[in-house]
Amino acid sequence: MLNQRKILSFFLFSALLMNNSCSRSFMREIRLPEKYEAERSQVIIKRKPGSTISGVDSESISSYRVIKKIKPLGIEVIDVPEGKTVEAFIKELYLDSSLEFAEPNYLRKISLADETFFPNYVPNLTDYLKTNLLKESSVISRVLSTKDPDRKLQYGLDKINADKAWPITSGSENVVIAVLDSGVDLNHPDLKKNLTRGFTAINGTNSANDDNGHGTHVAGIIGAAANNQGGIGLAPECKIMPVKVLAAKGSGTDSDIAEGVIWAVDHGAKVINLSLGGEGAGKTLENAMKYAYNNNVLVVAAMGNNGSRLKTYPAGYNNIVAVGATDINNKVTSFSNFGDWISVSAPGLKIHSTFPTYKVELNRYNLTNGYASLSGTSMATPYVSALAGLLISQNAQIKRADIRKRIENTANDIDQTNFDDFSGFGIIDAYKALRRE
Numbered sequence: 001m002l003n004q005r006k007i008l009s010f011f012l013f014s015a016l017l018m019n020n021s022c023s024r025s026f027m028r029e030i031r032l033p034e035k036y037e038a039e040r041s042q043v044i045i046k047r048k049p050g051s052t053i054s055g056v057d058s059e060s061i062s063s064y065r066v067i068k069k070i071k072p073l074g075i076e077v078i079d080v081p082e083g084k085t086v087e088a089f090i091k092e093l094y095l096d097s098s099l100e101f102a103e104p105n106y107l108r109k110i111s112l113a114d115e116t117f118f119p120n121y122v123p124n125l126t127d128y129l130k131t132n133l134l135k136e137s138s139v140i141s142r143v144l145s146t147k148d149p150d151r152k153l154q155y156g157l158d159k160i161n162a163d164k165a166w167p168i169t170s171g172s173e174n175v176v177i178a179v180l181d182s183g184v185d186l187n188h189p190d191l192k193k194n195l196t197r198g199f200t201a202i203n204g205t206n207s208a209n210d211d212n213g214h215g216t217h218v219a220g221i222i223g224a225a226a227n228n229q230g231g232i233g234l235a236p237e238c239k240i241m242p243v244k245v246l247a248a249k250g251s252g253t254d255s256d257i258a259e260g261v262i263w264a265v266d267h268g269a270k271v272i273n274l275s276l277g278g279e280g281a282g283k284t285l286e287n288a289m290k291y292a293y294n295n296n297v298l299v300v301a302a303m304g305n306n307g308s309r310l311k312t313y314p315a316g317y318n319n320i321v322a323v324g325a326t327d328i329n330n331k332v333t334s335f336s337n338f339g340d341w342i343s344v345s346a347p348g349l350k351i352h353s354t355f356p357t358y359k360v361e362l363n364r365y366n367l368t369n370g371y372a373s374l375s376g377t378s379m380a381t382p383y384v385s386a387l388a389g390l391l392i393s394q395n396a397q398i399k400r401a402d403i404r405k406r407i408e409n410t411a412n413d414i415d416q417t418n419f420d421d422f423s424g425f426g427i428i429d430a431y432k433a434l435r436r437e
Helices: 002-029 086-093 126-131 139-143 154-160 214-223 254-266 282-294 363-365 375-394 400-409 430-434
Strands: 037-046 067-070 076-079 099-110 174-182 240-245 251-253 271-274 297-302 321-326 344-348 351-355 370-376
Touching: 037 254, 037 282, 067 099, 067 254, 076 254, 086 099, 099 254, 099 282, 126 400, 139 351, 154 344, 174 214, 174 363, 174 375, 214 240, 214 351, 214 370, 214 375, 240 254, 240 400, 251 400, 271 375, 282 297, 297 375, 321 351, 321 375, 344 375, 351 375, 375 400, 375 430
Parallel strands: 174 240, 174 271, 271 297, 297 321, 321 344
Antiparallel strands: 037 076, 037 099, 067 076, 099 251, 351 370
């Protein structure tokens, strides 16, 4: 009898230890960043494979409204009960051992620079030639080599050797670059011929049409058509997939962005451009990045515009090509974030590109319809996405890791030799990247 009691006590003690250890393990999972923005009425959960969440506060999880499910990632977005905070609700959810993780539905925003960071300067072709290219007698014919009237305003293309790259390739209609953003003006004269079928993850919208302006601008930097009404994109023969993951105010949740990533990958995108970011290394967004990587899709993301070492995401995740911004003088801009996760840089100050032909949110900054100049790592990122598209156009079998290596190895140093935390491996060079040694 005594032995039976000892055995029973041993098992009870072991069970308590296991339960206590399990609870501590869950508690370690709920550390949230000190500062972050999230949708305050939603939480993202993921159940362990083959399990169902039994209860929170003796209530069935089924009593909470499921807003969205993303099956490839195994996640669900649920309502936060009235009267509870996101943080408190997540702690309660972690009491259930069948939960793999719960996290806030973090918010990400467009990576557009605050105009107070820099002078109000729009590049002028005459000044540009006088101050930067006076000794290059061939530059005038090169700059004006297309019939696009706004080409003269696109100094960024000169800085990355676009005109020398285009005779090698200007893209392929078989290469699709997804722009996950605020949508795209689906009828813009410089874009509509290059657009593929789109998608919206934003509730209350039924198309990928742009109601902010940011996404249309980004799309034009990638693939505005040649010999049309305005400027030209770096990859004017590639296709653009408009995926709306940001609402009119320029922000979107991790669940919507993740849904957009999955849709883009599953519908043939070879490159994904993410000119957005925010604090908080969410697992949902990270798993979406892994989904793209595992399907040989390159993800290019903006470093952010705080002018600091602040790490924002998705740029801060592994296997992401994180892009900083430079100016007309090949200097890192004052607003561009920096850190050892940066990959390369590209022009991002006062970049001229397409803009919606109708009224949108960003018109409040007195931007003109049709074409406009914007600044930010948001504008630098699509140059890199477009270059990735050109490399795939040149070699359809190239792997994502080789694309990144090629872009980094052919970038031009601007600060320190080789890599530095401010410009990465340097400013991209489209001609050098495409040229076969």
